[in-house]
Amino acid sequence: MIEVTNFNGDTFTLNALYIERIQSFPDTTITLTNGRKLVVKETEQTVVDLVNRYYQQIGLQGWQKEAGDEDEC
Template sequence: MIKVARLKAQDEFILNAELIETIEETPDTVITLTSGRKLIVEESMDQVVRKIMDYRRALQGKFR
């Protein structure tokens, strides 16, 4: 799970990183989920990718 903020709403929410299909910058960051739902977030594409990598690293460490 990663924490992101909706664009211009400043509402933070938790997103299941396993459901992310694509991330684009158009120039806003658009996250498309496996369900087809699209979310526009404040974070850059690089920031979202970094959060996903941190999340997955944390999972790996948990099961060692």
């Protein structure tokens, strides 16, 4: 889960596993897998960093490289 801020200043927690796309229009827009769009105050890079940190915390980041290494042996 990541914490982001909407434009009225309220923070909310978002399950990063449901993020399909992050774009800047110039406002940062997060598109979820269900098609819903959220506009947040954080920059696109900040959201990407939060998502990457979350993936590391739950053990998802890096597993693809490890699996690829096993296949090459």
